[in-house]
Amino acid sequence: MNASAKDFVLSVEGLTVSFDGFKAVNDLSFYVDENEIRVIIGPNGAGKTTVLDLICGRTKATDGSIKFRGKELTKMKEHQIVHAGVGRKFQNPSIYEDLSVFENLEISFPRGRNVLGALLFKRDREVVSKVEEIADLIFLKDHLDKQAALLSHGQKQWLEIGMLLIQDPELLMLDEPVAGMSVAERKQTAELLNKITKDRSVIVIEHDMQFVADIANRVTVLHQGKVLSEGSMERVQNDPKVKEVYLGH
Numbered sequence: 001m002n003a004s005a006k007d008f009v010l011s012v013e014g015l016t017v018s019f020d021g022f023k024a025v026n027d028l029s030f031y032v033d034e035n036e037i038r039v040i041i042g043p044n045g046a047g048k049t050t051v052l053d054l055i056c057g058r059t060k061a062t063d064g065s066i067k068f069r070g071k072e073l074t075k076m077k078e079h080q081i082v083h084a085g086v087g088r089k090f091q092n093p094s095i096y097e098d099l100s101v102f103e104n105l106e107i108s109f110p111r112g113r114n115v116l117g118a119l120l121f122k123r124d125r126e127v128v129s130k131v132e133e134i135a136d137l138i139f140l141k142d143h144l145d146k147q148a149a150l151l152s153h154g155q156k157q158w159l160e161i162g163m164l165l166i167q168d169p170e171l172l173m174l175d176e177p178v179a180g181m182s183v184a185e186r187k188q189t190a191e192l193l194n195k196i197t198k199d200r201s202v203i204v205i206e207h208d209m210q211f212v213a214d215i216a217n218r219v220t221v222l223h224q225g226k227v228l229s230e231g232s233m234e235r236v237q238n239d240p241k242v243k244e245v246y247l248g249h
């Protein structure tokens with residue numbers, strides 16, 4: 001493939017990170033298109049979370065390049081990467097348990113508000129309508145006044161996705177978003193992700209193969225920090241190399 005950085009939202013090339021000589025990510029290259037949902041799968045320790053850590057600037061690369069809309073992310077700090085339009089959700093929801101759903105979304109609105117500011121200052125119409133729009137998208141419209149601590153685990157996961165969406169990232173990265181969710185919640189999450197990629201690209205790390213089948217445009221299988229296989233779900237599932245190291249288990 002003749003891959004130029006311009007053609008892709010994200011171009012990862014020759015990415016390597018070495019922890020005390022151990023290469024958790026080893027000369028990795030992959031490319032994410034506009035409006036694509038890319039799912040990264042692979043056995044434990046394959047390097048999946050480390051790849052997201054590298055993209056969001058939490059871990060510094062030893063070598064290689066990560067270009068997001070032509071900008072080199074490996075040279076940028078974490079907050080600059082967020083500002084450039086890359087959102088990341090970690091495995092455990094990090095929401096403000098004491099605040100309502102509304103307030104959690106409100107303080108995430110990109111206006112430089114802090115918790116105190118959100119509580120003290122008058123809400124303007126733009127913020128309210130954006131909060132309502134996002135709450136509707138994440139199935140929490142009827143829970144706006146509910147304290148976040150009282151939400152189910154799945155609803156907390158959605159709220160955190162909403163807190164990222166309200167910042168309107170062009171690339172959203174989610175680490176096992178349906179872990180601990182019911183079957184019904186997983187289906188709704190697939191619906192949510194399929195909806196939000198109309199405006200952005202999404203990278204998801206996931207183990208639940210039914211969920212992967214419901215969302216993935218393309219699947220990248222990682223093994224020992226490298227791409228073992230890549231393509232449609234069907235192609236990857238039928239790849240003997242993948243069966244050997246992962247799906248057959």
Ligand SMILES: Nc1ncnc2c1ncn2[C@@H]1O[C@H](COP(=O)(O)OP(=O)(O)OP(=O)(O)O)[C@@H](O)[C@H]1O
Nearest residue numbers: 019020023024042043044045046047048049050051
């Ligand atoms: N900061 C670090 N220092 C040293 N080793 C690390 C560090 N971060 C990750 N590793 C190692 O790198 C390898 C890849 O870890 P990573 O968490 O990326 O795998 P993963 O594919 O996300 O696995 P899982 O499915 O279990 O979450 C593991 O062997 C891990 O122990």
